[in-house]
Amino acid sequence: MDEVLDVGPFYHGTKAELRVGDLLTAGFRSNYRPEVVMNHIYFTALRDGAGLAAEIAAGGDGTPHVYLVEPTGQFENDPNVTDKKFPGNPTRSYRSREPLRIVGEVTDWTRLTPEALQMWRDRLAAMRSDDRAEIIN
Template identity: 50%
Template sequence: MNDIKSNTPAQSPFSQTYFHGTKADLKIGDYIETGINSNYGQNNKANYIYLTATLDAAIWGAELALGEGRERIYLVETTGSLEDDPNLTDKKFKGNPTMSYRSKHPFKVVGEITIWQRHPSEQVKAMKEHLAKLKEQGIEAIED
């Protein structure tokens, strides 16, 4: 029997794993696109859609999203170019430690993370209060 071994590592189904936190009820194969109401801020039509390469940032996205639906975290694939999320990069965090990005190109839903741990409720409450104070000052959480 010929046993052939390769020095090439097995291919991963993802070159990079990206997450999208939301309260939207999506299905595998759906596309998240611009032009729908944003999860944040004034709930205006979104010029960009956002994703992250860290589960923690996606959890925040789900927890802070507008709406009454269940918090969800989707695995998504990009269909076009990404840019650093200017709402976080260098405004709140030097560089891009949250690995948060935005795009005008759709993201394809390829899976859902169904088991994850929420931030402590007092931490979420404090974040929501902070965002409400910024809004009162005329500062939007999302500069679209």
């Protein structure tokens, strides 16, 4: 990769309890289509975008966390949002086949209201039942 896509900082939202130095890797089930095992690990340069991902992540009622991360290798624009929904990547969403290293936890991100969280859960449920909805993996 010759072109620098973004210099960060970068964030990853999840319900997993992680520590500084831990590595996030691909190879786990998608939060949005559990039947899909992901070939990439996803992250964003928007703190509250990672917060949204943490809130709607699989894991039941676990506590959502936003972690400050650093890519350990090459990364690319996330085609699930940049090619399909937001050309030009205004969401600053990325993916990598290489691990992300946890460098800290961020606690000052904006939480969703219960109503907004339910709206996102409803959208995800509709997407899961739509055979045309696709995750580019």
